[in-house]
Amino acid sequence: MRLRILAAAIAAVALAVAASTAAGGTSARGSAAATKITVWLQNDAQTGWPEIVAAATKAFQAKHPGVDVDVQYQTWGTHLTKLDAALAGGDAPDVIEMGNTEMTKYMAAGAFRQLTRSNYPNAKTWLQGLADSCTFNGKTYGVPYYAGARAVIYRKDMYRKAGIKKTPTSLAQFNADGKKLIKRFGKDRNFSALYFPGKYWYASMSFVYDYGGRIAVLKGGKWQGALNSKASLAGLNALAATVKAQSRANKTGDEANPQQALVFAKGKVASFIGNGWEWPYALDPKVGNPALAPAVGAYPMPSHVKGRFMPSFLGGSDLAIPITSQQVALAADWIKAFTSTESERNLATQGKVIANTTTLAAINASNPQLAPFARAAKFSWFVPTTPNWANVENADVLQNMLVSIFTGRASVQKAANSASSQITRILNAGS
Amino acid sequence: MRLRPGSEELAPVSARFPAATTATVAGTALHSRRRRRSWHRRALPVAAPYALLLPTAGVIAAVLGYPLYLLVKLSFQKYGLFELVRHKGHYIGTANYARILHDSQFWTVLGRTVLFTAVNVALTLVLGTAIALLLVRLGRFMRVVLTTGLVLVWATPVVVAVDLWRWMVDYEFGVANWTLTKLHFGNFLHHDWFANPWTGFGVITALIVWGAIPFVTITVYAGLSQVPQELIEAAQIDGATSLGVFREITLPLLKPIFVILASLSIIWDFQVFNQIWIMLDERPTSDYFLMSIYSFVESFRISEYGLGSAIAVVMVLFMLGITFVYVRQMVRIGEVQ
Numbered sequence: 001m002r003l004r005i006l007a008a009a010i011a012a013v014a015l016a017v018a019a020s021t022a023a024g025g026t027s028a029r030g031s032a033a034a035t036k037i038t039v040w041l042q043n044d045a046q047t048g049w050p051e052i053v054a055a056a057t058k059a060f061q062a063k064h065p066g067v068d069v070d071v072q073y074q075t076w077g078t079h080l081t082k083l084d085a086a087l088a089g090g091d092a093p094d095v096i097e098m099g100n101t102e103m104t105k106y107m108a109a110g111a112f113r114q115l116t117r118s119n120y121p122n123a124k125t126w127l128q129g130l131a132d133s134c135t136f137n138g139k140t141y142g143v144p145y146y147a148g149a150r151a152v153i154y155r156k157d158m159y160r161k162a163g164i165k166k167t168p169t170s171l172a173q174f175n176a177d178g179k180k181l182i183k184r185f186g187k188d189r190n191f192s193a194l195y196f197p198g199k200y201w202y203a204s205m206s207f208v209y210d211y212g213g214r215i216a217v218l219k220g221g222k223w224q225g226a227l228n229s230k231a232s233l234a235g236l237n238a239l240a241a242t243v244k245a246q247s248r249a250n251k252t253g254d255e256a257n258p259q260q261a262l263v264f265a266k267g268k269v270a271s272f273i274g275n276g277w278e279w280p281y282a283l284d285p286k287v288g289n290p291a292l293a294p295a296v297g298a299y300p301m302p303s304h305v306k307g308r309f310m311p312s313f314l315g316g317s318d319l320a321i322p323i324t325s326q327q328v329a330l331a332a333d334w335i336k337a338f339t340s341t342e343s344e345r346n347l348a349t350q351g352k353v354i355a356n357t358t359t360l361a362a363i364n365a366s367n368p369q370l371a372p373f374a375r376a377a378k379f380s381w382f383v384p385t386t387p388n389w390a391n392v393e394n395a396d397v398l399q400n401m402l403v404s405i406f407t408g409r410a411s412v413q414k415a416a417n418s419a420s421s422q423i424t425r426i427l428n429a430g431s
Numbered sequence: 432m433r434l435r436p437g438s439e440e441l442a443p444v445s446a447r448f449p450a451a452t453t454a455t456v457a458g459t460a461l462h463s464r465r466r467r468r469s470w471h472r473r474a475l476p477v478a479a480p481y482a483l484l485l486p487t488a489g490v491i492a493a494v495l496g497y498p499l500y501l502l503v504k505l506s507f508q509k510y511g512l513f514e515l516v517r518h519k520g521h522y523i524g525t526a527n528y529a530r531i532l533h534d535s536q537f538w539t540v541l542g543r544t545v546l547f548t549a550v551n552v553a554l555t556l557v558l559g560t561a562i563a564l565l566l567v568r569l570g571r572f573m574r575v576v577l578t579t580g581l582v583l584v585w586a587t588p589v590v591v592a593v594d595l596w597r598w599m600v601d602y603e604f605g606v607a608n609w610t611l612t613k614l615h616f617g618n619f620l621h622h623d624w625f626a627n628p629w630t631g632f633g634v635i636t637a638l639i640v641w642g643a644i645p646f647v648t649i650t651v652y653a654g655l656s657q658v659p660q661e662l663i664e665a666a667q668i669d670g671a672t673s674l675g676v677f678r679e680i681t682l683p684l685l686k687p688i689f690v691i692l693a694s695l696s697i698i699w700d701f702q703v704f705n706q707i708w709i710m711l712d713e714r715p716t717s718d719y720f721l722m723s724i725y726s727f728v729e730s731f732r733i734s735e736y737g738l739g740s741a742i743a744v745v746m747v748l749f750m751l752g753i754t755f756v757y758v759r760q761m762v763r764i765g766e767v768q
Contacts, residue, residue, distance in 0.1 A: 077713050081731040088515050105734075109512040189620045190603070199714070250602040252625045257712045258603070323516060394732035400716045407626040409718075426733075 036068040037327050037334060038093040040083075042317065045097075046073040047284075048277045049351040056338035063337075067330060076256070080394065083322070087111060092322035094331040097145060100133035100316040101383045101393060107136035108387035113321040113328055115140050121340050122357035129314045129382065130356055142318035143335050144356035146347050149312040149377035150203060150301070152194075153264065153279055154271035157295040158185065162270075167299040170306040171210075171238065178246040181270045188268060189248065195260055195272040196243045198251035198406045199399040202313040203273040203301075204239055209381040210303050210310040211235035215398075216384045216423050223386060223427035225420030227401070228413065236412050238304060240405050251406040254399070265289040273301060275315070276352040276373040298372040300379075314380035316354075388427045397422045505740035512734040520737065527741035536717070537725070537742070541749075544701060544722045547632065551700040554640045556693060559647025564677070566652050578649075585645035593709040596638045600624045625711065628718040638706055643699065647692055654688045655681065687761070694757035701750050722746045 045053050057069040072093070074082065080102060086092040098106065106112055117123045117140040126144045134142035154167070159177070162184040168174040181193035196203065205215060213232025216223050226232055249263075261278035263269055265288035272278075279296060282288045300309040319338065321331045337343065344355040348363045352370060354377055355363065364374035383389050392398070401419035404410040410418070506527055508520035531537045562581075566574055587595075600607045602623050611619040625631040658681055666676050682689075704723040707715055715724060726746065730739025 084512065084515060084731060084734060088518070105512060109516050111512065111516045248621055250621075251623055252711075252716070253602060254712065254714070263603075391733045394734075395728065396714055396716065396732075399714065403626075403716050407623070409626075 035066055036070060037095065037330050039069060039071045039095040039334065040074050040079065040093040041071055041097045042079070043073045043075055044277065044317075047281060047287075048353075049347060052343055052346045052351065053338070055346070056334070056340075056343050059340070059343075060334045060337040063333060064330060069334060080390070083111075087322065087324060090324050092324045094321060094325040094327045095334055096320055096322055097317050098142065098320055100130060100314075100318055102390050103133045103142055103318055103320070104136065104385055105387045105390035106320070107141045111323055112141040113323055113325065115143065115321070115332070119332065120336060122344070122359060125357045125359050127316075127354070127356055127358060129380065130316050130318065132385075133316070134318050134320075142320040143339055145317040145319050145339060146344070146351070146356055147314060147316035147354040147377060148275045148277070149314060149354065149373050149380060150206075150273050150275055151298045151312070151372040151376045152271050152301050153261075153274045153282070153296065153298045155269075155292070155295050156297050158270040161185075167297075168302050170302050171242070171304040171310075173306075174302050175242055175245060178242070182246065185268075185270065190268045191270070192246065192248045192268070192272075193270045194242065194246035195249045195263055195269040196247035197249040197253040197255050197260065198403045199254035199396075200273070201398040201402060202315065203255075204236075204402055205381065205398070206273075206301060206310045206312060207239035207242075208232045208235035210305075211238065215392075216427055218384075223384065223388075223424060225423035225427075227423070228416040228420045233412060233416060236405065236416060240412055243406060252403050262287055265292065267292070276354070276370055279369060280352055298369075300372055300376040309376060309379050311379050311381040312376040314377060314382050384427065386427055388429055391426045391429070392423055395422070395426065397426070502740050503744055505737055506744045508737045510735075510737040510740075515734070515736065523737070527738050528745070530738065531741055531745065536720075540720045540722055540725045543720070547636070547703070547721060548697060548700045551636055551639050551643075551703075552693060552696040554636065555643040555647055555696050555700075556689070558640060559644045559692075560651050562644065562648045563651035563655055566648065567655050581645035581648055584642065585649075587642075589642070589705050590709060592642055593638065593706050596634065597710050600634050625719075631719065635703075635707055635710060638710070639700065639703060642706075643696065647696070650688060650692060651685065654685045658684050690757055690760055694754050694761070697753055697757075698750060701753070702746070722749075 041053065053071055057071070060069060061067060074097075076099065079096075083092060083096065083106075120143050127147055130144035130147055134140055134144060152167075158181060159167075162177070162180040164177045164180060168177050178193040182191070185191045186193075208215070208227065208231075211231050211234040213229055213235045214226040217226045218224075227236070249260075255274075259278075259281070260272045261274060261282040264272050264274075264278075265282045267289065279298060282296065283290050283293050300312070302308070303310045319335045321328055321335075325331055339356060341357070341360075344357060345360055345363065347353055348355040348360055348370065349367070352373075354370075354374060355361075361374070364370040383393075397419050401415045404415040404418075405412050409415075505520065507522055507524060508514070509523045509526075510520035514520040562577070566577060569577065584592075599605055602608075602621060607624075608619040608622050611617070611622075624634050662680050662684075663676055666680055671679065702723050703721060704727070707719055707721065707724060708727075711719055720728070722742065723746070726739050726742040728739075729742060730736050733739075
């Protein structure tokens with residue numbers, strides 16, 4: 001009896017030890033397998049240009065036969081959380097797509113490998129805005145992937161029916177047209193003249209910059225939140241008035257849940273502010289409505305100053321190699337294949353985004369589906385370039401402010417004050 | 432006199448309750464008495480229970496103790512993204528704690544969490560017990576129907592349940608808005624339940640209470656079936672109303688069960704995370720921060736892992752504080768037996 005208990009105890013202990021060593025064994029796999037690289041791309045690529053990804057992998061595999069490329073699609077909302085966890089666990093991917101606003105924080109923390117810029121295709125002609133987002137202290141840590149600017153994507157037929165003869169050239173005209181649209185179609189409670197979800201901060205900040213406002217300014221080496229400056233408040237007030245008059249979108253929702261292009265495809269939205277790729281996405285036969293194709297057009301969002309555009313957010317993505325990657329050479333080669341001239345040309349023509357090099361700018365200008373976005377991209381704004389900026393984004397400071405304004409939880413002034421002081425605190429946090 | 436059963440009556444009845452925790456506690460108490468007796472006779476068997484406990488203790492130490500140790504260690508460190516990449520933080524004493532305690536947001540969130548927990552626990556226990564009492568009185572068929580419904584709710588995975596509820600209160604296509612409008616409660620088309628945090632938390636509370644009721648109901652129902660029918664009949668003969676019977680007989684007899692249910696509910700509701708996180712598209716605005724979400728956002732969104740850990744430690748201590756009273760009472764109930 002006693003013996004049996006002892007034996008059972010020993011067996012249990014042995015089992016526990018075995019289990020823990022087995023767990024240890026799995027974590028050692030990274031360095032051994034040189035036959036696979038892991039790539040994290042955003043789901044924009046999955047919905048917009050999966051065949052370009054496949055073509056890049058094919059070109060890469062022609063050079064490296066037998067090397068598997070595991071492309072895993074991520075979402076913007078959670079990919080940094082996953083990256084942090086993966087960096088801590090030493091299990092990060094070999095190539096990662098980063099939003100251009102997210103780069104600085106990670107470059108400053110030393111999370112990415114330094115790259116030799118001249119090794120990559122079109123390095124001399126990269127778009128300046130994107131190349132800047134890949135550079136920290138004069139060193140390169142990323143490769144521009146594509147850029148995007150937003151414009152008003154609209155229904156020509158609805159505009160016509162509402163008696164609008166040409167697209168507006170000022171914000172006042174834009175709002176007057178909105179009124180006509182609401183008058184003509186607004187009986188349907190699902191109709192929006194401009195579909196504008198409450199947390200859509202990229203489009204919102206364009207109003208702020210249009211009125212000469214800023215998110216934050218650098219004063220004597222210190223950042224200061226500037227959303228409550230006079231000019232910023234004018235922009236926020238214009239935004240609040242525009243959204244209130246024209247939009248019946250969810251005030252606490254964002255532009256990706258549901259995808260605004262798909263709401264547009266349902267036919268009860270006359271316009272929304274979207275990226276170039278959202279136009280074809282709305283017409284996608286699988287998820288959108290191809291029948292709308294002849295009725296869709298785009299124009300840059302007009303400024304409050306007649307004849308000008310509102311500055312558009314210069315969005316974009318870069319590709320980087322996390323510091324934990326064991327396959328740096330292979331990762332670099334995959335990036336080269338994916339950002340080759342041919343691949344970038346396809347991104348512009350099929351993906352409807354702005355290619356990473358100025359040598360392909362002609363493609364954008366000559367395509368009616370791209371020209372409004374390319375024009376919008378020329379006049380753009382960008383977030384404050386400091387390592388702490390990503391924390392402002394991640395803490396949803398701007399989204400919280402916008403939701404407060406749109407739902408009436410706080411006055412514009414009060415919401416802007418609160419957001420400004422938070423931004424000041426976060427941007428100046430010791431690092 | 433018969434309406435108030437003395438403690439001599441209470442003890443044997445509650446010993447028969449099926450609740451596992453009480454049984455374990457009782458078992459431990461019994462066991463310790465036996466061990467004391469055998470101590471003089473044989474020394475070797477004393478080691479056997481400990482040897483048997485060893486694997487369990489080892490597993491607990493590995494999966495609970497070590498992470499807890501890391502959490503506490505992190506909370507005394509500056510550990511941002513820079514440190515994360517290098518796998519090395521540096522000790523900064525209690526600076527993280529000082530920062531939290533001086534942050535007004537922390538106190539707001541703490542207050543909100545306490546209120547949220549209190550409301551959810553109260554609703555869960557009251558409604559759960561009411562349904563259990565209903566179950567006792569129902570006919571066989573309806574009882575099976577109701578129990579099946581409860582078990583189905585219980586069996587629904589959290590993520591699925593949250594998605595169901597999210598669709599019901601959806602801004603564009605939600606059935607809640609549609610139904611309320613059709614029933615002429617007003618114009619609920621495009622009503623945003625989350626624009627106002629009070630109605631938003633109303634939806635979340637409904638979801639959480641809905642999910643927690645089956646466990647409470649089924650446990651209380653099991654307890655009710657153990658209440659001796661003679662006691663109730665005697666009380667009724669003495670002229671007690673059903674409310675009187677419940678207050679004077681059922682409630683005292685089921686007290687151990689309620690203590691356990693309350694403490695478990697407090698622990699669960701105090702650390703609610705998934706429901707809010709998924710319901711609000713993984714980006715809740717700060718009005719919806721409860722402690723768990725606040726800690727997560729500070730850690731994983733702002734990459735202030737030290738600070739986030741400190742919040743988590745405070746949260747654990749706070750929860751220990753609340754549940755201590757209950758745990759002590761639970762152990763006492765065990766000791767009586």
